[in-house]
Amino acid sequence: MPDETQTTRDTDTIRRILAGDVNAFEIIIDNYKNFIFSIVQRHVPPELVEDTAQEAFIRIYKALPGLDHESRFRQWMASITIRTCYDTMRTYYRSREISMTALAGDGEHAVENRLTEQARAAFRNDCNVNETKAMLSRALDQLTPENRILIELIYLEGYSIKEAASILGWSTANVKIRAYRSRQQMNKILKHHLEA
Amino acid sequence: MKPLDDVHLKKNLSAAFHTRPAFEISPLWQQNTMRCIRDIGPLKPSIIPQPAKYAFAELVWKMAPAFCMLLIILITGMVSMDLSLDTVINDSFIEDPVVTLYSGIFWG
Numbered sequence: 001m002p003d004e005t006q007t008t009r010d011t012d013t014i015r016r017i018l019a020g021d022v023n024a025f026e027i028i029i030d031n032y033k034n035f036i037f038s039i040v041q042r043h044v045p046p047e048l049v050e051d052t053a054q055e056a057f058i059r060i061y062k063a064l065p066g067l068d069h070e071s072r073f074r075q076w077m078a079s080i081t082i083r084t085c086y087d088t089m090r091t092y093y094r095s096r097e098i099s100m101t102a103l104a105g106d107g108e109h110a111v112e113n114r115l116t117e118q119a120r121a122a123f124r125n126d127c128n129v130n131e132t133k134a135m136l137s138r139a140l141d142q143l144t145p146e147n148r149i150l151i152e153l154i155y156l157e158g159y160s161i162k163e164a165a166s167i168l169g170w171s172t173a174n175v176k177i178r179a180y181r182s183r184q185q186m187n188k189i190l191k192h193h194l195e196a
Numbered sequence: 197m198k199p200l201d202d203v204h205l206k207k208n209l210s211a212a213f214h215t216r217p218a219f220e221i222s223p224l225w226q227q228n229t230m231r232c233i234r235d236i237g238p239l240k241p242s243i244i245p246q247p248a249k250y251a252f253a254e255l256v257w258k259m260a261p262a263f264c265m266l267l268i269i270l271i272t273g274m275v276s277m278d279l280s281l282d283t284v285i286n287d288s289f290i291e292d293p294v295v296t297l298y299s300g301i302f303w304g
Contacts, residue, residue, distance in 0.1 A: 020238035026230055033221065041216050049219060054229045061233050132212040155206070156213040190205075 006031075011070045018065060025061055033057075035074070036081050043085035043152060048092060056084040079167045082153070086168065089145045139189045147182030154179050155186070 010031075016024040033053070040053045059080050067076060140148050153164045165175040 018239060022234055022236075022238055023230075025233050026226070029226055029229060033226070037219055037221065038216075041219050042213060046219070050222060050225050054225065054232065057229050058232055058236070061236065062239075065239055129212060129215065132208045133215065136209050136212050152213070156210050158210075 007071050007073070010073050014064060014067065014070060014073070017061075025057075028060070029057060032074075032077060036077065039078055039081045040085055042157075043082065043149070044088050045092070048088055052085055052088045053081075055088070056081040059084055082149070082167050083169065086145060086149045089148065093145050135190075135193050139186060139193060142189050143182065143185060146178055147185055150175065150179050150182045151186050155183070 010028075013024050013027045017028075036053050036056055037049065040049050040056065044052050056077075060077055063080060067073065069076075140151065143151060149168065150164060153159045153167065154161065159167065161175050161179060162172055164170075164179070165172045168175070170178075
């Protein structure tokens with residue numbers, strides 16, 4: 001929970017930015033970059049973290065005039081950041097699909113074999129936490145971006161259906177249906193990994 | 197039992213999801229971000245999203261001249277067709293109103 005002093009400071013900074021002081025936004029970046037990076041790091045691959053965090057801050061800046069409750073600034077920023085991560089992952093999945101389908105049949109199998117071999121080697125060498133991490137990462141990679149963000153928000157971060165719907169700007173019914181499907185898909189993938 | 201129903205596994209997965217290595221933010225990242233923000237410039241009223249009621253009022257005022265023109269054209273048309281109330285009432289009592297109306301329009 002943000003303390004009252006921080007909220008007052010944020011309110012002052014936001015007013016300065018809205019009054020045209022662009023440089024005041026650096027105070028927001030200074031105060032919240034660790035918070036934003038911690039969110040981004042959980043949802044996107046390491047090579048995309050900096051770009052996604054930058055995009056999130058740009059979106060936050062552009063959306064500042066629409067901020068209703070300055071006391072909920074932190075949650076509001078988290079919501080924008082998660083949406084930015086979701087958009088990044090959608091683009092990332094699309095480009096990844098193209099690069100994989102662009103490979104010839106044999107090449108594709110070679111990459112798959114290599115990936116599997118790397119994962120097996122990692123499983124053999126690493127400790128339990130790393131095994132779980134690798135398995136989770138591989139399982140999440142097999143989900144669609146929509147299913148992935150829901151599994152991350154609802155099952156791994158513990159948000160409620162209503163909160164996830166509010167963060168993503170989707171209807172509650174849509175989130176409920178998608179969450180059910182993503183859970184089924186994730187169960188199937190995890191089962192496959194655990195049996196392997 | 198399904199994997200996500202296994203409390204222990206779910207706990208492990210959640211812990212693995214939250215355990216991330218410390219991320220080193222490159223020194224230029226903040227400068228680049230601020231450069232992008234400065235490129236956008238101060239938040240002008242056009243960037244500020246208006247509430248729905250203001251957007252509707254703005255639309256109404258934008259469409260007002262077109263509505264006025266349409267109204268003037270309709271009134272002019274009705275006057276030129278001589279569709280006064282008296283004529284319509286008289287016609288409805290004396291002759292077939294449909295025939296009278298159309299004969300008035302086409303043959304004056």
